[in-house]
Amino acid sequence: MWKGRDVISIRDFSKKDIEHVLKTAEKLENELKEREALDYAKGKILATLFFEPSTRTRLSFESAMHRLGGNVIGFAEASTSSVKKGESLRDTIKTVEQYSDVIVIRHPKEGAARLAAEVAEIPVINAGDGSNQHPTQTLLDLYTIKKEFGKIDGLKIGLLGDLKYGRTVHSLSEALAFYDIELYLISPELLKMPRHIIEELREKGVKIYETSDLEKVIGELDLLYVTRIQKERFPDEQEYLKVKGSYVIDCALLARAKEGLKIMHPLPRVDEIHPEVDKSKHAIYFRQVFSGVPVRMALLGLTLGVVE
Amino acid sequence: MNELKVSAIKEGTVIDHIQAGKGLKVIEILKLNRTNGKTVLLAMNVQSKKLGRKDIVKVEGKFLSEEEVNKIALVAPKATVNIIKDFKVVEKFSVEIPSEIGGILKCANPNCISNSEYTTSKFYVISKEPLKVRCHYCERTMDEGDILSNL
Ligand SMILES: [Zn+2]
Numbered sequence: 001m002w003k004g005r006d007v008i009s010i011r012d013f014s015k016k017d018i019e020h021v022l023k024t025a026e027k028l029e030n031e032l033k034e035r036e037a038l039d040y041a042k043g044k045i046l047a048t049l050f051f052e053p054s055t056r057t058r059l060s061f062e063s064a065m066h067r068l069g070g071n072v073i074g075f076a077e078a079s080t081s082s083v084k085k086g087e088s089l090r091d092t093i094k095t096v097e098q099y100s101d102v103i104v105i106r107h108p109k110e111g112a113a114r115l116a117a118e119v120a121e122i123p124v125i126n127a128g129d130g131s132n133q134h135p136t137q138t139l140l141d142l143y144t145i146k147k148e149f150g151k152i153d154g155l156k157i158g159l160l161g162d163l164k165y166g167r168t169v170h171s172l173s174e175a176l177a178f179y180d181i182e183l184y185l186i187s188p189e190l191l192k193m194p195r196h197i198i199e200e201l202r203e204k205g206v207k208i209y210e211t212s213d214l215e216k217v218i219g220e221l222d223l224l225y226v227t228r229i230q231k232e233r234f235p236d237e238q239e240y241l242k243v244k245g246s247y248v249i250d251c252a253l254l255a256r257a258k259e260g261l262k263i264m265h266p267l268p269r270v271d272e273i274h275p276e277v278d279k280s281k282h283a284i285y286f287r288q289v290f291s292g293v294p295v296r297m298a299l300l301g302l303t304l305g306v307v308e
Numbered sequence: 309m310n311e312l313k314v315s316a317i318k319e320g321t322v323i324d325h326i327q328a329g330k331g332l333k334v335i336e337i338l339k340l341n342r343t344n345g346k347t348v349l350l351a352m353n354v355q356s357k358k359l360g361r362k363d364i365v366k367v368e369g370k371f372l373s374e375e376e377v378n379k380i381a382l383v384a385p386k387a388t389v390n391i392i393k394d395f396k397v398v399e400k401f402s403v404e405i406p407s408e409i410g411g412i413l414k415c416a417n418p419n420c421i422s423n424s425e426y427t428t429s430k431f432y433v434i435s436k437e438p439l440k441v442r443c444h445y446c447e448r449t450m451d452e453g454d455i456l457s458n459l
Contacts, residue, residue, distance in 0.1 A: 009447060089425050111421035111445025130419055132447050196449070 003305030331363025
């Protein structure tokens with residue numbers, strides 16, 4: 001049952017749940033091609049509570065709600081709200097749910113969305129809780145892959161960058177474990193995927209290759225998911241510069257890739273993908289951004305109970 | 309081996325088969341180390357067929373709540389609890405690590421919402437040996453070391 005359900009962690013999702021969200025998103029995207037706006041959520045109000053700023057995610061949710069025919073209220077950062085005056089999260093949620101039908105929350109503390117969902121009677125969707133979860137990003141990533149390839153099974157997928165601290169790649173790999181895929185984990189030694197996650201993935205039957213050498217494996221991949229490497233992760237700048245240089249995606253590197261290789265990135269990027277790549281057939285990261293809207297429409301519609 | 313080196317108690321609880329070295333921790337988590345509290349006897353490094361060496365804690369006039377038994381299980385998963393009345397063991401049971409732990413443990417992640425908002429902490433046991441739990445809120449895992457220092 002989707003009506004009233006919360007979307008907090010990808011851990012709460014079964015493969016069937018994921019497939020249902022992807023199918024619903026596809027249906028809504030097709031309907032949008034015929035009409036600019038739908039009216040499923042007519043008269044419904046979404047509250048977007050952004051206790052830390054994330055303009056992209058907020059705009060994507062707001063766009064999704066408007067496209068569903070609903071309305072949006074909310075705040076974009078905690079400094080403009082009563083939170084600054086010391087109000088507890090519990091009280092903020094209890095108040096906001098009097099004004100709305102569904103809540104989207106982003107919060108700097110891990111577990112905040114789970115707590116909000118326990119307090120609220122109405123559905124709560126997690127738009128990022130500290131370094132923990134960002135399930136709608138994972139779902140839109142899966143949607144993009146499925147749309148671009150027509151399937152997820154059978155793909156050879158490379159995850160590149162900060163695999164140690166990157167919550168995006170952790171959640172994505174957990175979700176990909178539902179499918180029959182091969183994972184190439186490409187990262188500097190210092191930023192390797194945590195052992196416990198690798199073990200969990202292997203137990204679920206995912207074939208995993210670990211390497212720090214992107215050039216060596218680029219020719220194998222169907223999909224390369226690029227993430228940012230943060231300077232703060234390195235003990236000294238020289239080490240950082242050395243590593244950073246070896247993971248820049250440019251056309252010279254892509255000359256050695258498969259014809260059909262697709263490149264994704266959760267954005268914003270810094271310089272890990274050269275702008276010259278943007279117009280190549282490999283680049284799908286802006287289409288990936290677009291996927292956020294139908295996927296969030298699906299989640300809003302399903303949890304509101306206005307879409308089956 | 310003669311256990312009667314530690315005097316018997318009339319009414320109360322004997323916590324036996326505590327892994328050697330953990331006896332003091334058991335006393336600490338049960339908050340028995342208070343000057344105005346119950347009479348507590350601790351035996352350390354006692355010979356044991358089951359464990360090699362073990363600690364034993366005896367508390368005069370105290371019976372354990374379920375929450376306290378669960379706490380002991382996290383510190384000393386092989387412990388047995390003996391309830392004493394009139395110098396006799398009237399009930400004996402082994403502690404067991406529950407599959408969910410509510411309230412008795414604090415999350416080790418300082419940025420976890422459970423440490424700043426009013427909540428009852430909750431953890432899922434993902435492995436009993438070695439002991440590993442996952443926080444219901446922040447989803448971080450805690451190992452035995454984290455658990456013992458946050459009880
Ligand atoms: Zn926690």
